[in-house]
Each structure stands twice: as structure tokens, then as C-alpha cells.
Amino acid sequence: MAKCLPLYEKTIMKRSIQRALDSGIFFLLVCVVAYRLLLLSNHGFSYLQTIAFLCESWFTFVWFLAIIIKWNPVDYKTYPQRLLNREVEVPAVDIFVTTADPVLEPPIITVNTVLSLMALDYPAKKLGCYVSDDGCSALTFYALSEAVKFAKIWVPFCKRYEVQVRAPFRYFSNGSMQPHRNSSLQFQNHWKTVKVEYERLEGKIKEAEENRFDSHEVGLDLAAFSNLHTKHHPTIIKILWENKDVSHDDQLPHLIYVSREKSLKHHHHYKAGAMNVLTRVSGVLTNAPYLLNVDCDMFANNPQVVLHAMCVFYNSQDDLQDIGYVQSPQCFYDGLKDDPYGNQLVVLFEYMARGIMGLQGPLYSGTGCFHRRKVIYGQFPHHTTHFMDGKASEQELMKSFGYSKTFAKSATYAFEETTCGYRPNGPFNNNLEAANQVAGCAYEIGTSWGSKIGWMYGSTTEDVLTGLVIQKRGWRSVYIALNPPAFLGCAPSQLVTSLTQQKRWASGFLQVLFSKHCPIFGSLFGNLQFKQCAAYLWILTWGLRSILELSYALLPPYCLITNSRFFPTMEERAILIPISLFIIYNFQQLLQYKETGQSIKAWWNNQRMGRINTMCAWLFGVGNVVLKFLGVRESVFEVTKKETCREVDLGQFTFDESPMFVPGTTILLLQLIALLMSFMRLGRSGCAVLEMICSLWLVLCFWPFLKGIFMFGKGRYGLPFSTIYKSAALALLFVLFCQKANHELS
Numbered sequence: 001m002a003k004c005l006p007l008y009e010k011t012i013m014k015r016s017i018q019r020a021l022d023s024g025i026f027f028l029l030v031c032v033v034a035y036r037l038l039l040l041s042n043h044g045f046s047y048l049q050t051i052a053f054l055c056e057s058w059f060t061f062v063w064f065l066a067i068i069i070k071w072n073p074v075d076y077k078t079y080p081q082r083l084l085n086r087e088v089e090v091p092a093v094d095i096f097v098t099t100a101d102p103v104l105e106p107p108i109i110t111v112n113t114v115l116s117l118m119a120l121d122y123p124a125k126k127l128g129c130y131v132s133d134d135g136c137s138a139l140t141f142y143a144l145s146e147a148v149k150f151a152k153i154w155v156p157f158c159k160r161y162e163v164q165v166r167a168p169f170r171y172f173s174n175g176s177m178q179p180h181r182n183s184s185l186q187f188q189n190h191w192k193t194v195k196v197e198y199e200r201l202e203g204k205i206k207e208a209e210e211n212r213f214d215s216h217e218v219g220l221d222l223a224a225f226s227n228l229h230t231k232h233h234p235t236i237i238k239i240l241w242e243n244k245d246v247s248h249d250d251q252l253p254h255l256i257y258v259s260r261e262k263s264l265k266h267h268h269h270y271k272a273g274a275m276n277v278l279t280r281v282s283g284v285l286t287n288a289p290y291l292l293n294v295d296c297d298m299f300a301n302n303p304q305v306v307l308h309a310m311c312v313f314y315n316s317q318d319d320l321q322d323i324g325y326v327q328s329p330q331c332f333y334d335g336l337k338d339d340p341y342g343n344q345l346v347v348l349f350e351y352m353a354r355g356i357m358g359l360q361g362p363l364y365s366g367t368g369c370f371h372r373r374k375v376i377y378g379q380f381p382h383h384t385t386h387f388m389d390g391k392a393s394e395q396e397l398m399k400s401f402g403y404s405k406t407f408a409k410s411a412t413y414a415f416e417e418t419t420c421g422y423r424p425n426g427p428f429n430n431n432l433e434a435a436n437q438v439a440g441c442a443y444e445i446g447t448s449w450g451s452k453i454g455w456m457y458g459s460t461t462e463d464v465l466t467g468l469v470i471q472k473r474g475w476r477s478v479y480i481a482l483n484p485p486a487f488l489g490c491a492p493s494q495l496v497t498s499l500t501q502q503k504r505w506a507s508g509f510l511q512v513l514f515s516k517h518c519p520i521f522g523s524l525f526g527n528l529q530f531k532q533c534a535a536y537l538w539i540l541t542w543g544l545r546s547i548l549e550l551s552y553a554l555l556p557p558y559c560l561i562t563n564s565r566f567f568p569t570m571e572e573r574a575i576l577i578p579i580s581l582f583i584i585y586n587f588q589q590l591l592q593y594k595e596t597g598q599s600i601k602a603w604w605n606n607q608r609m610g611r612i613n614t615m616c617a618w619l620f621g622v623g624n625v626v627l628k629f630l631g632v633r634e635s636v637f638e639v640t641k642k643e644t645c646r647e648v649d650l651g652q653f654t655f656d657e658s659p660m661f662v663p664g665t666t667i668l669l670l671q672l673i674a675l676l677m678s679f680m681r682l683g684r685s686g687c688a689v690l691e692m693i694c695s696l697w698l699v700l701c702f703w704p705f706l707k708g709i710f711m712f713g714k715g716r717y718g719l720p721f722s723t724i725y726k727s728a729a730l731a732l733l734f735v736l737f738c739q740k741a742n743h744e745l746s
């Protein structure tokens with residue numbers, strides 16, 4: 001009986017109030033568009049009304065997509081205990097961690113992530129942890145090898161006392177985590193020893209960071225790293241720990257350091273390239289049928305996460321046939337109070353991701369995701385299409401997968417339906433040569449890596465693209481939101497960092513939208529469900545929003561400067577439409593923040609950052625894509641800086657020379673000029689109430705920029721002079737343009 005209990009349950013969530021509000025807003029948006037159409041047909045063509053019409057139609061379209069996404073939110077509950085009761089042999093899982101830069105991503109962060117993964121509640125012999133280091137840094141390697149020594153006491157400690165948080169820096173940083181769960185004397189002593197050891201590890205890494213360390217002294221073979229150029233070097237693979245004792249459970253998982261070959265002649269495709277190398281290296285070493293990947297800052301916060309994911313894959317034979325990946329939400333630790341940069345994404349994950357869950361399943365978001373290896377290898381669900389399966393000969397496989405025989409052999413096993421996978425025979429040393437071969441930078445030439453198999457190339461958001469290609473083949477995916485959260489990472493804690501991340505996302509999304517992988521084709525010619533296509537469109541068009549939102553933000557100042565109107569006047573009854581739209585929309589947004597336990601301040605910060613991200617970061621994202629299509633410049637993956645210790649001014653807006661601040665400052669200056677001009681006109685002619693409200697609202701949104709202008713000269717809290725004068729020039733140009741247009745019309 002216990003054997004048939006489901007391993008997970010899906011429940012439909014009732015969100016009738018949200019549904020009603022969503023539909024109401026949609027209705028009002030349609031009214032606004034109808035009003036514009038009516039005006040255009042009654043009064044003939046006007047640029048002002050046409051631009052307003054285009055923008056509002058776009059907003060309505062985006063809202064419609066959002067409604068489709070949010071309509072049927074669902075929840076999954078997983079029961080790991082039931083899986084354990086089934087007494088089946090759990091499958092092996094290969095875990096991938098990527099790091100790219102020892103400065104932006106301090107090794108102590110990577111070390112903590114790795115330690116948390118090595119200590120997961122899962123048989124150690126079934127886990128293989130692979131760290132890809134695109135920075136090819138001796139420091140990262142040294143830190144990891146020291147981490148292994150510490151892991152030998154950390155992992156048994158965690159398992160013995162059932163420690164909740166298994167990233168030591170979190171475990172020891174929290175004052176409340178003083179020995180309390182189990183206050184036996186033995187535990188307390190143990191705790192103290194482990195803490196001292198962790199501090200020693202931290203100390204060693206810090207010391208190595210500060211002085212260039214001597215390889216003889218640290219007793220490590222660092223010869224491979226000497227005289228290296230990080231963009232041009234041979235492959236370095238080091239087995240940091242091999243779990244040889246197959247019979248013994250109480251051990252450490254494998255830990256392998258991989259720095260793939262780089263050459264100036266070959267494009268390395270950033271994270272996607274690194275993931276593909278890890279896929280192949282793990283293929284010849286452990287070949288686990290499941291892959292888990294995390295960014296270097298995303299430590300495992302829920303030690304049972306692998307069991308939870310397996311509950312989804314193993315629920316029934318049917319699920320095994322069509323669930324491609326299991327995604328957990330991105331959650332962040334030490335989030336700044338009230339989310340000043342709007343990058344904690346709580347509402348996005350709660351409403352959008354849960355909604356998409358009710359469709360074909362969540363998009364792949366790059367970290368905290370479990371994939372089935374054969375899905376990554378291009379397999380279709382239910383074997384509907386035999387792109388590749390056990391029947392393909394090694395020769396055929398080598399055409400797509402590259403010339404390594406060892407790898408092709410491992411791939412044939414991966415396609416077979418054996419749930420526990422195939423483990424290549426013998427110690428790793430037997431296959432190290434093959435591992436080095438498949439990590440070479442020329443290995444992928446002429447193969448399907450990055451185009452049909454593995455992580456996809458061509459977008460700086462390789463995650464969404466890869467997930468899309470998988471879902472296009474008909475795979476479903478499942479979202480598991482665990483409590484405590486499965487993984488925790490660090491959200492950017494500075495404005496510029498956050499904007500840079502948003503810019504990369506916006507351009508990455510557009511690259512997908514305008515590629516052959518466009519979800520519309522996926523629905524027409526592939527197995528992507530139509531509603532799922534809507535979900536992809538909603539996110540992939542982020543960048544385009546910048547142009548429309550920016551145009552819309554120029555309309556109120558245009559009207560105020562030229563003394564014209566684009567909204568209904570006080571005398572018209574139609575004025576009720578925009579007013580109620582404004583109120584209901586903001587109420588609905590506010591409600592979402594309340595429902596997810598966030599403050600009003602957090603709502604305001606997010607809505608403000610919404611405007612700033614769209615008009616500043618996303619606009620430059622569009623620019624990047626245009627430059628790429630024109631062949632002027634390739635888009636690059638700018639790695640997000642991860643902070644280890646908090647700085648004093650966190651949460652305050654700081655600026656730098658980045659051109660991303662120019663559009664924001666220009667919009668702000670324009671609103672100020674326009675408001676000033678209309679105040680001077682006050683009394684002489686009718687007052688454009690709604691236009692003024694819009695302008696004021698925008699001033700409030702860009703308030704931090706206003707502060708930045710006043711703080712000019714006060715270091716990074718002030719906007720730099722160059723930004724201010726460029727913006728002022730642009731604003732003046734616009735004013736001149738308005739006046740010229742006004743003359744021509746009258």
C-alpha cells in the first residue's frame with residue numbers, strides 16, 4: 001500500500017480576487033484603446049494620438065499575455081519520506097557549479113556552495129560535484145582543495161546532527177545558530193571544533209587572496225596554473241576527491257575541478273559553453289542520469305532538495321516519460337530590506353512562475369534546476385522521435401556528440417531507460433585522458449553541441465533558451481518551491497550591478513525572440529503549447545517594452561510643453577477610465593506584495609525599479625542586440641559581482657559613469673521642465689490634470705536620480721557631471737522639438 005502513495009501532489013490554487021482584478025484591468029485597457037480608436041476616427045490622424053494608441057495597445061497585449069500565464073496557478077507538494085519508504089535505489093546525480101572570475105565571485109562563496117552540496121542528504125557515492133572555473137584561477141583551485149579537507153569534518157557533522165543550513169558561512173554567521181538543537185556536551189565540543197576549523201579555512205583563503213601564495217608551502221601542485229593567460233590556456237582537470245569506497249555510505253561525494261581549454265581563436269560561449277564541457281566531462285567520469293546545476297553563489301539551503309526532485313521524476317512511470325526538468329525558484333539570502341533595487345523577484349516567482357507551472361511548466365532559470373541527462377542530449381519525450389536513442393550506433397553518435405569514443409559510449413548508456421545510469425568502470429584515472437579531450441576548445445567544431453544538444457548558444461540568457469528548446473520537443477517541467485527554500489543566492493546589492501544584470505537579461509531575451517528558436521515557431525511547428533508560447537513571449541519581449549514605455553513617458557511632457565492633451569479632460573466622462581485604471585492597477589500590485597508578505601515600501605521600490613529597469617537597463621539591452629545584428633559588436637556576458645561582506649551604503653542609490661543613467665536623468669529633467677512650464681501657464685489656460693499627474697508620478701519614480709543630481713560632486717552618491725550635461729542637452733533638444741512641432745501645427 002505504502003508503495004503506491006503518490007510522491008507528489010498537485011493542487012490548483014484559488015486566486016479569485018487576483019483573477020477578478022486582472023480581468024478588470026484588462027477590460028479598462030481595452031476601453032482605453034477603444035477610446036483612442038474613436039478619437040482617431042473622429043478627428044483624423046494625429047501623431048500624438050497614434051503614438052498613445054500604439055503604446056496602449058502594446059500594454060494591453062502584454063497584460064493579456066500575463067493573464068494567460070497567471071490564470072491557473074498550481075502548487076506541488078513533494079513527499080521525500082514516501083520515496084525513502086519505497087526502498088528503491090536512488091539514481092546518481094551529477095552536480096555542476098560554475099564560476100568565472102575569482103574577483104567578482106570570491107572563492108569563499110564557491111567553496112561554501114560546494115560544501116553545502118557535498119553535505120546533501122543523499123548517498124554520497126551517488127553524487128559527483130563538478131566545478132567549472134572559467135577564471136582558471138589557482139586561487140579557486142587552492143580554495144577548493146582546502147575545502148575538501150574541511151569537508152571531511154563538515155559533512156559528517158552536518159549529517160550526524162541534522163544541521164539545517166549546510167553552507168558553513170551561513171551556519172556560523174547567524175548568532176541564533178549557537179548550539180541549540182542538540183545541546184549535549186558532545187555536540188557543543190564538536191560544534192566548537194568545526195567552527196575553529198572553518199575559521200582556519202577562511203583564514204587560509206583570505207591569506208592566499210592577499211599574498212601570492214607559494215605552491216611548495218601549500219603542498220599543492222600548482223604548476224599547471226603558472227604563467228597562464230586566463231583567455232588562452234590548456235584544459236586543467238583535477239580530481240580533488242574520488243569516492244572509491246562504493247560500499248560505504250558515510251563518505252564524501254566526488255569533487256572534480258575543471259577549467260576548460262580556452263583559446264583566442266574559439267568562442268567559448270560563456271556559461272553555456274562551460275555547462276557543455278561539464279556535461280561531457282561528467283559523461284566520461286560518472287555519467288549520472290540526472291544533472292543538477294547551480295551558480296557559484298547558490299548554496300543548497302534545504303539538504304533534502306535532491307530527494308524532493310526525485311519525487312517528481314519518480315512519481316510514476318508516466319512522469320518518467322515526459323518531465324524534462326525540475327526547477328526551484330531563485331531565492332536570495334540577506335536580501336536588502338524592502339528590496340530597494342527590485343531584484344528579489346518574489347512576486348515574479350510567486351505569480352508568474354506558479355502560473356506557468358499550470359501550463360507546460362516553468363522556464364529554466366539557470367540555477368537550482370535538475371535535468372535528465374538524456375533530455376540535455378536531445379532526446380524527445382516518449383521516444384516519439386528517435387533523434388538519438390540506444391539504437392543509434394556509436395558512429396552516428398559521434399557525428400553529433402564529437403569524436404570521443406569514450407563519450408559516445410557513455411551517451412548510448414544515457415539514452416537507455418536504465419534509471420540508475422551507467423557508471424564507467426574503474427577509477428577516474430582510466431578516463432582522465434578522455435575527460436581532457438572532451439574539454440578541449442576545438443572539440444565541438446562540426447558537432448551539434450550548442451545547437452541541438454546541451455546548453456544552447458547564441459543568447460546571454462542561455463538558460464531560458466535551453467529550456468525553450470527542451471519544451472519545444474514536448475517535455476514538461478515542474479516547479480518545486482520548498483520550505484525552507486532549496487537554494488539561496490546573492491542578489492546584486494548595488495544599483496549598477498543590478499542594472500547590468502537586467503541589461504544582459506533583456507538583450508539575451510531579444511536574441512532568443514529574433515532567432516530560429518522563437519517560441520511562435522515552436523508552437524506552430526513544434527510541441528510547445530500555445531499558452532506556454534504566451535509565457536515565453538511575455539518574458540522575451542521585455543526589451544521591447546523599453547521603447548514603448550519611453551515613448552509613453554515622453555507624451556506627458558510633450559503635452560505640458562505644447563499645452564495640448566492626450567488624456568481626456570476633466571469635462572469628459574471618459575476621464576474615469578484612466579483614473580480607475582491607475583487606481584485598480586496599483587491596488588492589484590500592492591495586494592500581490594501584501595499576499596507574499598512584503599511591505600508597502602517593497603511594492604513602491606519594485607514599481608519604481610520597474611520604470612528604471614525598463615527605461616534605462618532594458619533600453620541598453622535593445623541597443624546591444626541592435627549592435628549585434630548590425631555586426632558591430634558581440635554581446636558579452638558580464639558576470640554579476642557577488643558581495644561577501646556588506647558595505648555601509650547598501651540600499652542607497654549610487655551612480656557611476658555608465659550611460660545607462662542618461663535616459664533616466666533625461667526623463668526626469670523633462671518632467672521637471674514640463675511641470676515648471678505648465679505651472680507658469682497656470683490660470684491662463686485650462687489645466688492638463690492627468691498629464692500633470694503622470695509627470696509627477698514619473699518624478700517620484702526617478703526621485704533617486706533627482707537626489708543624484710543634488711548630490712553632484714559627492715562621490716558615488718551623485719550623478720557624474722557628464723551624465724547630467726548629456727541628459728540636459730537631450731532634454732533641451734526635446735523641448736526645442738516640441739516647440740517646433742507646435743509651431744508647425746498651429
Ligand SMILES: O=c1ccn([C@@H]2O[C@H](COP(=O)(O)OP(=O)(O)O[C@H]3O[C@H](CO)[C@@H](O)[C@H](O)[C@H]3O)[C@@H](O)[C@H]2O)c(=O)[nH]1
Nearest residue numbers: 098099100134270271274295296365366367460461639640
Ligand atoms: O563566462 C562565463 C560567465 C558566467 N559564468 C557563470 O554563470 C553563472 C551566472 O552568472 P551571474 O553573473 O551570477 O549571472 P546572473 O545574472 O546572476 O545569473 C542569472 O542569469 C543567467 C543568465 O543570464 C543564468 O545563467 C543564471 O543561472 C541566473 O542565475 C555564474 O555562476 C558564473 O560563474 C560562467 O561560468 N562563465
Ligand SMILES: [Mn+2]
Nearest residue numbers: 295297489640
Ligand atoms: Mn547570479
